[in-house]
Amino acid sequence: MFYTLDWIIIGLYCIGIISLATYISRKKAGSERSAEDYFLAGRSLPWWAIGASLIAANISAEQIIGMSGQGFVVGMAIAVWELTAAIALIVMAKFFLPLFLEKKIYTMPQFLEQRFDKRVSLVLSFFWLTVYIFVNLTAVLWLGSLAINTLTGMSLVNGMILLAFLSLAYSLSGGLKAVAMTDIVQVVLLIFGGLAVSYIALTKIGDGNITTGMVQVYQQMPEKFDMILSPDNPSYNNLPGIWILIGAGVWIGHFAYWGFNQYITQRALGAKSLKEAQKGVLFAAYLKLLMPLVIVLPGICAAILFPVLDKTDQAYPTMMIELLPSGLLGLTFAALIAAIVSSLASMTNSISTIFTMDICRSFSKNEIQQSSLILIGRSAVVGSMLIALVMAKPILGNSDQIFQYIQNFTGLFTPGILVIFLVALFWKKATTLSVLVAAILSVVMSIFIQASFPDFPYIHRMGVVFFVSGMGCYLTSLAQGYLDQEKAIDLSGINFKTSKAFNVNSLIIVSILTLIYVTLG
Numbered sequence: 412m413f414y415t416l417d418w419i420i421i422g423l424y425c426i427g428i429i430s431l432a433t434y435i436s437r438k439k440a441g442s443e444r445s446a447e448d449y450f451l452a453g454r455s456l457p458w459w460a461i462g463a464s465l466i467a468a469n470i471s472a473e474q475i476i477g478m479s480g481q482g483f484v485v486g487m488a489i490a491v492w493e494l495t496a497a498i499a500l501i502v503m504a505k506f507f508l509p510l511f512l513e514k515k516i517y518t519m520p521q522f523l524e525q526r527f528d529k530r531v532s533l534v535l536s537f538f539w540l541t542v543y544i545f546v547n548l549t550a551v552l553w554l555g556s557l558a559i560n561t562l563t564g565m566s567l568v569n570g571m572i573l574l575a576f577l578s579l580a581y582s583l584s585g586g587l588k589a590v591a592m593t594d595i596v597q598v599v600l601l602i603f604g605g606l607a608v609s610y611i612a613l614t615k616i617g618d619g620n621i622t623t624g625m626v627q628v629y630q631q632m633p634e635k636f637d638m639i640l641s642p643d644n645p646s647y648n649n650l651p652g653i654w655i656l657i658g659a660g661v662w663i664g665h666f667a668y669w670g671f672n673q674y675i676t677q678r679a680l681g682a683k684s685l686k687e688a689q690k691g692v693l694f695a696a697y698l699k700l701l702m703p704l705v706i707v708l709p710g711i712c713a714a715i716l717f718p719v720l721d722k723t724d725q726a727y728p729t730m731m732i733e734l735l736p737s738g739l740l741g742l743t744f745a746a747l748i749a750a751i752v753s754s755l756a757s758m759t760n761s762i763s764t765i766f767t768m769d770i771c772r773s774f775s776k777n778e779i780q781q782s783s784l785i786l787i788g789r790s791a792v793v794g795s796m797l798i799a800l801v802m803a804k805p806i807l808g809n810s811d812q813i814f815q816y817i818q819n820f821t822g823l824f825t826p827g828i829l830v831i832f833l834v835a836l837f838w839k840k841a842t843t844l845s846v847l848v849a850a851i852l853s854v855v856m857s858i859f860i861q862a863s864f865p866d867f868p869y870i871h872r873m874g875v876v877f878f879v880s881g882m883g884c885y886l887t888s889l890a891q892g893y894l895d896q897e898k899a900i901d902l903s904g905i906n907f908k909t910s911k912a913f914n915v916n917s918l919i920i921v922s923i924l925t926l927i928y929v930t931l932g
Contacts, residue, residue: 412732413563417741424600424745428593428752429581435592436585446784450517450764451681452588460591461691464678464757465500466698467594470601471754475706475747476554477817480723482710485646486635487931490703491655492664494924497696499665501917504679504692507670509905510836512685519673519832520769526835526898527843529773534850535828536769539673540795542821543762545806547674548755548799550817553807554724555751561728562744571803574751575796582756583792586785587681590756597749598698604746605705608727611734612712628715635711638931651868656928660870663877664822667829674761689909693916700923755796762795763788822869823861826877827853830884839899845887849880856880 438444447453456464474493481489516522520539524532556570565573582590610621617624629636640650655661669675682688713726717733720726735743767788772779779787830849834841856876860867909917 413740413744414737416738417744420738420741421745421748424748425577428596428749429577431596432581432585432589432593436589444785445781446517446768446788448588449586449785449788450760450768451677452586452591454681455683456588456591456678456681456687456691457683458687458690458694460595461678461682461688462694462698463598464591464594464753465675465692465695467597467601467750467753468674468678468757469496469754470702470706471551471555471750474702475601475605475750476558476724476727477550478706479710479713479727480725482635482707483714483720483723483726484710485640485644485650486632486637486711487703487707488638488640488646488650488655490707491638491650491661493699493702493706494927495656495661496665496669497699497920497924499662499669500692500696500699501920502666503670503676504689504913505909505917506907507676507836508679508688508692509685509907510900511676511680512682512688513905516680517768518765519671519676520765523831523835523846524769526900527841527846531831531843531846532769533773534847535831536765538824539765540762540770542824543674543758544795544798545802546817546820547758548762548795549803549806551751551754551758552799553803555748556803557724558728558747558751561725562732567804571800574748574755575800577748578752578755578759579793579796581752582760583789586788587677587760590753590760591678591681594753597753600742600746600749602698602701602705604743605709607739607743608730608735609704609708609712611739612709612716612730615734616712616715628712631715632711635714636931638928648866648868649870651870654868655870658870659874659877660822660868660872663826663829663873667825667832671828671832673765674757677757677761677764686910689913693913693920696920697916700920759792759795763791766791766795822873823857824850824853826857826873827851827880829877830880834881834884836900837902839895840888840893841884841899842888842891842896844891845884848887849884852876852880852883 445453478489478492511522514522514525516525518536520532520536523535552571552574553567555574556565556567559565559570559573560567581593613621613624613628615624616627634644637644639653639655640647642652644650651658679688679692682691709730710726713720713730717726717729720729731740731743731747767784771784771787827850830853831846834846834849853876856879857872860872860875861869
């Protein structure tokens with residue numbers, strides 16, 4: 412139950428974050444804001460803002476609510492998506508960022524246009540706009556509103572409107588800089604809120620002692636701490652045992668998401684330098700190691716404290732409303748809102764960047780003025796949010812495990828996207844037609860396998876589709892003459908060397924992950 416103190420804290424958060432964003436978004440007297448300022452923060456972001464913004468963009472309602480729900484059902488095994496992401500972030504920082512920052516691009520489709528042609532760029536632009544609006548935005552709005560409904564009784568529609576308004580209020584004017592610089596506040600709240608829920612739940616289970624509580628949880632539900640599921644586990648199809656680590660599927664998802672996803676990479680593209688971007692990505696990798704305690708552990712605790720729930724996605728909200736005292740409830744609720752609105756802001760900012768810089772500029776016969784680009788971008792932010800508000804309930808209203816829905820849907824396209832970017836970066840013989848063939852094969856093969864072999868784990872499906880799409884790309888290039896392409900990237904001119912500090916921290920992260928899986932696997 413919310414008390415006056417909780418509402419005061421929530422109100423102070425909303426006023427504070429909007430005020431901070433407004434302060435950051437202010438223009439210097441007599442200066443004119445450019446598209447680079449709005450969409451890429453003037454390429455001036457420091458490492459701490461990049462790292463925090465990467466996590467804030469990634470962790471939202473579908474993670475906090477959806478993954479806690481999966482923790483309720485499956486246990487710690489679902490944390491594979493959080494833990495192994497740290498490896499993908501390291502690879503992205505070392506091998507992908509040097510190439511992207513060298514090109515000084517705004518968007519991922521723009522890179523593909525430079526490497527291939529406008530057709531590939533437009534195909535990917537329209538694809539990402541569709542996924543961001545109809546999958547990502549709708550999921551964040553719906554799950555966020557579901558949490559607000561569970562906690563406060565506010566209607567789902569009003570909850571979505573509130574979240575959309577808060578997101579637009581602090582991000583619309585200042586663009587990426589307003590989003591990224593406020594994300595450090597959002598991430599602090601997010602981590603504090605999740606750890607507070609875990610701490611209080613474990614203390615309650617352990618009769619006042621957190622260590623006893625942890626032991627009790629493990630003794631009562633040891634299967635929830637299996638990092639590698641056995642074939643007889645009901646969730647094996649979604650997390651197929653050791654293959655979740657050594658199979659291609661999870662890594663395909665990671666590298667496509669962390670390496671080539673616009674609303675993720677846009678933060679690094681706005682860095683003041685490559686070294687600063689790499690430090691920021693490492694910071695995000697460390698934060699990823701905390702996420703199982705912040706997101707998954709509350710769901711496991713809920714399986715003991717509240718074993719009967721109407722929907723598994725109610726696990727985290729139920730823990731909050733039933734366990735947290737006045738004041739802390741308001742602060743944790745503010746943390747949940749922070750995670751939701753920061754992701755909404757990140758997605759809409761990337762939608763506006765792609766729509767403006769890749770689509771509008773492609774179809775415009777004349778050069779568009781900087782002020783007009785910013786106006787188009789802001790209009791795209793508002794338009795995409797309105798579409799997501801209207802479509803959220805029809806798309807997700809009857810879905811129980813929305814996190815799994817997102818993973819399954821994006822898995823249809825992810826293998827082809829990864830093939831396209833890998834050959835674009837590292838294979839000089841890739842042609843425009845070859846990558847278009849890879850994209851088509853990815854969708855066709857994914858749908859065929861899903862329809863013909865519904866019990867085939869989607870993790871394995873992504874691996875098969877990735878191989879088929881890659882072969883299609885190779886054979887098409889072979890049929891076209893197998894020649895080095897004029898627009899191919901000269902890798903000899905790119906410096907992939909990283910600092911000693913980067914290498915040491917990468918080793919520490921890998922060692923921590925190894926210890927976790929050896930101990931709990």
